[in-house]
Amino acid sequence: MFSVTPFRLRPMRLEDLDAVMAIEGNSFPTPWPRSGYEHELTRNEHAHYQVLLGPDEQIIGYAGQWLVAGEGHISIMAVDPAWRGHGLGEMLLSALIQQAQEAGAERILLEVRTSNLTAQALYQKYQFKEVDRRPRYYRDTGEDALVMTLELNEAGVGEALRQKREALRARLIAGGKEEE
Numbered sequence: 418m419f420s421v422t423p424f425r426l427r428p429m430r431l432e433d434l435d436a437v438m439a440i441e442g443n444s445f446p447t448p449w450p451r452s453g454y455e456h457e458l459t460r461n462e463h464a465h466y467q468v469l470l471g472p473d474e475q476i477i478g479y480a481g482q483w484l485v486a487g488e489g490h491i492s493i494m495a496v497d498p499a500w501r502g503h504g505l506g507e508m509l510l511s512a513l514i515q516q517a518q519e520a521g522a523e524r525i526l527l528e529v530r531t532s533n534l535t536a537q538a539l540y541q542k543y544q545f546k547e548v549d550r551r552p553r554y555y556r557d558t559g560e561d562a563l564v565m566t567l568e569l570n571e572a573g574v575g576e577a578l579r580q581k582r583e584a585l586r587a588r589l590i591a592g593g594k595e596e597e
């Protein structure tokens with residue numbers, strides 16, 4: 418699994434949920450309930466969730482996707498607000514993409530709030546394209562969802578992703594050195 422010292426990813430476990438819920442509460446207008454994660458971790462065979470560990474092995478981010486029928490469907494992704502802006506959201510997204518590629522998926526799909534320009538910029542950086550719009554998808558605000566997809570078998574995508582992964586690795590290593 419993708420790791421650049423001091424950052425590391427590993428599969429999410431039930432005992433991670435206190436830390437996950439704390440970040441969830443600071444990241445979304447309507448946080449997912451703990452029971453939703455419990456269901457995903459124990460009863461959804463298609464669900465794959467990872468946590469991102471920081472220098473003290475503390476949980477500083479997480480992400481998940483459903484891998485089914487040749488598609489990866491990203492369900493969630495968040496970085497602790499104190500750790501944003503350092504390439505860690507990219508690290509999570511890159512790990513999800515790699516996981517989908519290894520599972521033989523043809524595409525990755527996700528929904529994102531129209532107002533969430535930060536996440537949209539991240540997805541665009543990784544060549545996700547807007548393909549659809551789901552009106553009033555989010556019940557809390559009545560906001561639309563943009564549907565974005567990344568076609569993994571499209572010409573040039575594999576190489577572009579490989580280059581991004583290398584650039585990200587260099588960014589994370591340089592960031593680590595700056596902090597020393």
Ligand SMILES: CC(C)(COP(=O)(O)OP(=O)(O)OC[C@H]1O[C@@H](n2cnc3c(N)ncnc32)[C@H](O)[C@@H]1OP(=O)(O)O)[C@@H](O)C(=O)NCCC(=O)NCCS
Pocket residue numbers: 444445492493494495496497500501502503504505506507508529533534535536538539540542
């Ligand atoms: C979206 C999120 C995961 C990004 O995490 P992050 O660690 O801050 O992002 P990174 O530092 O890896 O940034 C990667 C790219 O995202 C985009 N981005 C990140 N922060 C941004 C900001 N404040 N404004 C605009 N674009 C931004 C940029 O394209 C950036 O690339 P760059 O550094 O080359 O400019 C984080 O903001 C978050 O947890 N938000 C709340 C939860 C959420 O919205 N999740 C996604 C929807 S499910």
